Amino acid sequence: MSRKSFLPERFAHKYEIDPRFSKSAVYFSCEFAIDQSFKIYSGGLGFLAGSHMRSAADLRQNMAGIGILWTYGYYNQVRGEDREMAVQFRKKVYSFLQDTGIRYTVPVHGHPVWVKVMFLAGEIFGTVPMFFLTTDIEENDDLSRAITHRLYDNDPLRRIAQYIILGVGGARLLEELGVDPEIWHLNEAHGLSAAFHLYKTHGNLDDVKKRLIFTTHTPEEAGNEKHNFQLLRDFTFFSGLDEHTIRKITGIEGEIFNHSLAALRLAKKANGVSKLHGEVSREMWKDAPDICEITHITNAQNKKYWVDHGMENARKENDIEMLCNRKRELKERLFRVVADQTGKLFRPDVLTIVWARRFAGYKRPDLITKEMRLFREILNNNERPVQIIWAGKPYPFDYSAIDTFDHLIRITKDYPNATVLTGYELELSRFLKNGSDVWLNNPVVTREASGTSGMTAAMNGSVNLSTYDGWICEFAKDGENSFIIPPLDPELDHAERDRQDMLGFYTILKERILPLYYDTPDEWNRIVLNSMNDVSPEFDSDRMAAEYYEKMYR
DSSP: OOSSOSSOGGGOOSSOOOGGGOSOEEEEOSOOOOOTTOOOOOSHHHHHHHHHHHHHHHTTOSEEEEEEOOTTOSOEEEEOTTSOEEEEOOOOOOTTOEEEEEEEEEEETTEEEEEEEEEEOHHHHTOSOEEEEEOOSTTSOHHHHGGGTSTTOSOHHHHHHHHHHHHHHHHHHHHHHTOOOSEEEEESGGGTHHHHHHHHHHOSHHHHHTTEEEEOOOOSGGGSOEEEHHHHHHTTTTTTOOHHHHHHHHOOOSSEEEHHHHHHHHSSEEEESSHHHHHHHHHHTTTOTTOOEEEEOOOOBOHHHHSOHHHHHHHHHTOHHHHHHHHHHHHHHHHHHHHHHHOOOOOTTSEEEEEESOBOGGGOTTGGGSSHHHHHHHHTOSSSOEEEEEEOOBOTTOHHHHHHHHHHHHHHTTOTTEEEEOOOSHHHHHHHHHHOSEEEEOOOTTOOSOOTHHHHHHHTTOEEEEESOTTHHHHOOBTTTEEEEOOOOTTSOHHHHHHHHHHHHHHHIIIIIHHHHHHOHHHHHHHHHHHHHHHTTTTBHHHHHHHIIIIIIO
C-alpha cells in the first residue's frame, strides 16, 4: 500500500506513487466507461474518462475519481417489433462496489438530500481508486431518489440536481474523507457547483483558482450549458452564496448563467481536447474578459485496454501474414454478432466499413446515404464488394437522432451487406474496431472536439477515412496511414458542404481504397501497419494522463 496516497488508508492506492505524479488530484466526471459490466456511461466523454483512470493507475498517479452511480445507467438500446430502435431502462446492480458506510446530506432546492458513497477499488478494473455517489436510498423521498436514476436525465430540473450531487456532493465526500486535494479537475462543467462549495469553505477566489482545472469538450458556444440565474440560486447550486458574491467571482451579469464561462473564470487553467479544438475554444471565448488560459491536451485512449494482442504482436513483428490471419478471425467474430442481431451473413474477405459513435446531427451518421444512387452502386458492386455497419446510441429522447437511426435500418433492410447494430457499448465497440477494415468518421469540420473512436480503431488495424477534424489533424498522413476527405471552403452553405463531403467519400472509396484493398493488398497492409505504428504512443492515454500533470496540474 502506498505511503504517499492522499486518501485514507482503507481507500488508498495499492501502488507506490510515482514522484513525478505525487501532487494529489481528484477527477470529477458525470460518466466513466470503465468496463462493459459497469453501465454508467453514454459515449465519448465516458470512454475518455475511463481511459484516463486506467492510465493514471498504470502511471502510478496520486489521483482518484468521483462520479455518479446511475441506477438505470444511460439506457439499454434494443429493437422494437419492426426492428426499429427501442429504449429500455433497467435497474443495475453491481456486486463489485463496496459500501463505504459514508452518508451525508447535500442541499438541493433548499431540501437536504441524502447521499450514499460507494467505492470501486482500483484493482477491480485497473483504475485509480474511485467513488460513486447515489441518492437512490431509503432515507430519501421518491423525488430525491430519482436524482441519480438516469445519466443525462431529460428533465432539465433534475439535471441541475444531478450537477449539484456531482459537484457539491463530491466536495462533501472529500470533507468526509478528511482530504483536500491540490487539484480538482472538472471533466466538462457538470461538476462546477464544487467551485462554489470551495469558495464558501475558503472564503476567497485564489483558493478556488489554485485548485480548479477545467477540461471543455464542447466546440460550439451554443453547446455550453446555460440556466436561468435565479433558478440555479433557488436550487442551492451556489452553496448559499449571496448574489453579489456569485456575480463578482464569475463575472456573469444578467439572467443567463453560462456554466462553461463561469468555469473558465473560476479555474486556473483550461484545455480543449485536440490542437484544433484548443484553437476553436480560444476563438470562441476571445471576447470574454477575465477567463483563464485555454491550452489543449489531445484526448487519447488506453491502448493496454483496447488493443487486440494478436494484432499487436503482428505489428511488433511486422508480420503481414499474422496480421491478415488475425484480422480475419476478428472479422468473423464481429460477423457472428451481425448474424445474431440481423440474420445477415457477412463475409470476412470483403472490405468492411464501420460508422460507430454517438448519434448526433453534426456527426452526420447518414451522410453517405444522401445520394441513394451512389449508395446502391457500392452495395451492388460484385467485383469490388463492400460491407457497411452502423452502430451508436442516440440520446434516448432525441427523436430526430432516433429517426435517423431507424431510417438507416429501413434503407439497409433489403441489402445483405449493410446493417445497423444495437447495444453499442464497450464490448460492441471493441468488436467493431477489431473487425472493421475502414473506420468512417465524417463530422462537420470544427464541430468534433476530438473524436477518439478512430484511435482505438487504428490500434486494431482499421484505417481511418475521415473529414479533417479533431485528433485526425494531428495524426493523418493522407494515403500513408489514413484517408482524408478534402477540406472545404467554410463559407459553403450546409447542403453544399454535405454534398461535397459525401462525394469526397465516394471518390476516395472507389478510386483509392477499393483498388488498394482488392488489387494491391500488400500496399493496403502497409497502410494498415503505418496506422497501427503511428497511433501510439502519441494517442495512448498514458501520454495524455502524464501531460495533464505536466501542463495543467503544475
